[in-house]
Amino acid sequence: MQDFSSEQVRRIILQQSHRAHVGHIGCALSVADIVVCLYGHILRIGDPSDPDRDRFVLSKGHSALALYAALFLRGFITQKQLDSFYTDGTQLGVHPEHVLNGIDFSTGSLGHGLSLGAGAALAARLQQSNRRVYVLLSDAECNEGSTWEAVMFAAHHGLSNLTAIIDLNGQQALGYTKDVLNLKEMTERWRIFGWDAHAVDGHDIPAMKETITSCMHDTRAPHVLVARTIFGKGVSFMQSQIKWHYLPMTDCEYEQAIAEIVQV
Numbered sequence: 001m002q003d004f005s006s007e008q009v010r011r012i013i014l015q016q017s018h019r020a021h022v023g024h025i026g027c028a029l030s031v032a033d034i035v036v037c038l039y040g041h042i043l044r045i046g047d048p049s050d051p052d053r054d055r056f057v058l059s060k061g062h063s064a065l066a067l068y069a070a071l072f073l074r075g076f077i078t079q080k081q082l083d084s085f086y087t088d089g090t091q092l093g094v095h096p097e098h099v100l101n102g103i104d105f106s107t108g109s110l111g112h113g114l115s116l117g118a119g120a121a122l123a124a125r126l127q128q129s130n131r132r133v134y135v136l137l138s139d140a141e142c143n144e145g146s147t148w149e150a151v152m153f154a155a156h157h158g159l160s161n162l163t164a165i166i167d168l169n170g171q172q173a174l175g176y177t178k179d180v181l182n183l184k185e186m187t188e189r190w191r192i193f194g195w196d197a198h199a200v201d202g203h204d205i206p207a208m209k210e211t212i213t214s215c216m217h218d219t220r221a222p223h224v225l226v227a228r229t230i231f232g233k234g235v236s237f238m239q240s241q242i243k244w245h246y247l248p249m250t251d252c253e254y255e256q257a258i259a260e261i262v263q264v
Contacts, residue, residue, distance in 0.1 A: 004073040006036045006205070010234050010261045012069035012082070018254040020086035024094060026232035026244035028066040030169040030202070031136060034227060037208045038134060038165075039070040048076055048102045052131050055104045055120045059113020059137035060167060061095035067103075068092055076102035111144030113137050114164060118154045121162035121222075132216070135164045140172035143181045148193070154222040155194030162222040163215060164195075167202065169231040173245055187226045195224045202227030234261045 009032045017025050038056065039045075045053045058067050065085070072082045077092075077100065084090040091100040095108030105116050117135035124131045141147050154162055168186060170177050183189065191197040196218055198211050208225065215223040232238030235257045249257060 004036065004040055004070075006032050006234075007261055008073060009036055009066055009069040011258065012072065013065045014235075014249070014254060014257050014261065016065055016068070016082065016085045018249050018251075019083070021248045022086050022094065023244070023246040023248050024062045024065070025235075025247075025249070026171075026238050026241065027060065027138070027167075027169070028063045029233050029235060029238065030229040030231045031060070031063050031066050031167050032069075032233065033203045033205055034136060034165055034167065034208065034229075035066045035070045037205045037212070038136075039074055041205070041209045042212055043134065044131075045074075045102070052129050054131050055117070055124075055133045057105050057113045057117045057120070057133070057135040058096055058107055059117075059135055059141060060110065061107035061113075063136075063167075064092075064094060064096045067096055071100075071102045074102075110138065111141050111146040113141070114147050114150035114154075117162055117164070118150045118157075118159060118222075121154065121159040122157060124161055125159070132161045132163065135162070137164060137166055138172065139166055139168045139170065139177050139183065139186065140180070142166065142183050142186065142189075143172075143177075151190065151193045151195065158220070159222045160196075160219040163212060164190075164222070164224040165202075165208075166224065166226050167229055168226055169202075169229045171231045171240070171242060171245065175242060187224075190224045190226070194221055196221045197224050197226065199226045199228070202229035203233060236260060 085092040121133040238244040
């Protein structure tokens with residue numbers, strides 16, 4: 001695995017979102033540590049074209065900048081490609097598309113990613129492949145019935161090669177999740193549906209790595225990490241603020257944000 005840090009990922013998120021003058025910053029910052037854990041320690045992707053590589057589905061596609069940062073730091077895309085984010089003719093849109101090297105699934109329609117992941121996990125079993133599938137989804141996606149259909153499907157088929165990670169930052173586009181549709185006791189909900197469920201700190205990379213690694217030896221059921229995170233993690237004026245789902249940064253805000261993330 002190629003070693004890189006959460007600070008590097010967060011710096012790229014801020015740099016590229018500021019250059020492109022685009023939002024979706026807070027949600028990308030909240031998953032930075034999860035992405036570093038996966039791409040730095042877990043995913044077996046020596047070659048993005050290897051049919052037996054592990055698969056990753058960024059179900060919450062609006063956090064794509066965190067994924068693009070990881071692909072760049074792993075050497076799967078170039079600096080020139082990264083700098084084309086949100087420009088005319090780019091392959092790096094606000095949501096990821098599979099035409100880009102290293103992207104397995106186009107995502108962005110929330111609530112669909114777990115279904116894609118369950119299908120990929122079942123395909124691996126039918127093909128007798130040892131590849132594993134990881135899906136990163138938002139807590140708000142758990143408001144959607146399509147997510148729970150995939151939850152039941154995966155449990156029914158015992159897809160133990162499937163691991164879901166929920167970015168439990170407590171926010172979504174229209175407000176705080178507890179106010180839009182309260183899904184408290186999230187870990188227990190998934191456990192009741194037949195999943196091997198674990199509550200983790202979504203900013204503690206060693207703990208997440210240990211939990212995911214231990215799940216690889218458990219073949220009884222699909223696995224889920226309910227990862228408690230902070231929306232806008234690392235930038236004080238963005239943390240837990242709904243508006244940073246949408247807003248781009250001013251020059252002054254960008255300078256403050258960059259100065260703060262080195263202290264995380």
